[in-house]
Amino acid sequence: MEIETTRRAPLGRPRGFDADEALERAMMVFWEQGYEGASLTDLTSAMGITRKSMYAAFGNKETLFRKALERYTEGPATYAARALEKPNAREVATAFLAGSVNTTTRPGRPAGCLGVQGSLAAGDSGRVAQDALIAWREDGRIRLRHRFQQAVDEGDLPSDADPDLLARYLMTVANGIAVQAVGGASRSELQQVADAALRNWPPL
Amino acid sequence: MEIETTRRAPLGRPRGFDADEALERAMMVFWEQGYEGASLTDLTSAMGITRKSMYAAFGNKETLFRKALERYTEGPATYAARALEKPNAREVATAFLAGSVNTTTRPGRPAGCLGVQGSLAAGDSGRVAQDALIAWREDGRIRLRHRFQQAVDEGDLPSDADPDLLARYLMTVANGIAVQAVGGASRSELQQVADAALRNWPPL
């Protein structure tokens, strides 16, 4: 008897939709409406599949949201990871805010940031998603802090610079940009704000 | 027949609860949970009254929210109006951000800003509240802009200063502070951020 056979095509009728595409659509709905604001009807109709197929493919609403958040991180929000790779602290900060402006105001996409939407107010049912987003933002802040610590170690930033403060300052401005974007601020307006925030970099 | 009689005590059984106090409690619930996240059950149990009394006294959930927002403006958010009365632009900006930090991180009160909570993500039922909050923030931004225009006219700010940019910059930082506060940032951390944001004031 062969316990360890090579994995052939999965048995039974194969999935009739593109799971990646469906997840992309779900991400857009969450981005626009938040976790609680996006109903299963909203989600599945945007994904083009039925409730049953969604549950079979993604588990439930919460895991769907987590997968959508992952996709967001690797998709629209990759600007953050790329900014961290810039050669010095000033370029990191500049790229981070420019990416934030770009992503929160790109035409044809929801305004604002998925990581901020729906993470402020929440009823009982949205508490887990709120916590996940708070953790997501904190993770980003910590990565920035490490990067700036590295910059201090390398002599790129002055030795009395405060990596924690610099990271929080940048995150605060980026979060504010996301709020402004939902309120209808234009890309050029927000880029001016980002430029202003960096005019005294580092703000010691 | 007396059409215009002096208004005596209102007929019938007088109200058995303090409407002001009830509104205060409702404001706190909206502040913490947002418009959609706050259910009628949450609200009325916090207010200590029944659904019927709430509808009789405040109309419906939407008008209750609007009145709670008014109360917030005149209560926890008066720092904004007071900041506008400062004698010069730098003091306006400093007081505005300091008030923002204070209000969003005061112990015993919900973290964050009622004007930002629940205004980012919204399902269909929360759209009107979302619009009301966007308008509320825009109103604050416009008041700041007018104040800075006045500062330019008076020579308090340089003639090439951009009141629109300055107002939007301040609002962006304040909104970001509100997001950070919900994420658990402490008062002193956020005050450091506010100080950093003002280190190059005005950011021309």
Next chain:
DNA sequence: AGATTTAGATACCGATCGGTGCAGAAAGAG
């Protein structure tokens, strides 16, 4: 007192929420 008006409590309304059960169709393996 008697009339009037509202407070308060309870039960209820239709609609929608996230999540399932079921039946039939469809695609693979043999």
Next chain:
DNA sequence: CTCTTTCTGCACCGATCGGTATCTAAATCT
């Protein structure tokens, strides 16, 4: 072809949503 498995579509579940009807009790007027 048959058998097995998973697909899809639809009806349905209990719970909760915002909002209301009903009834009794209480308070202030004439």
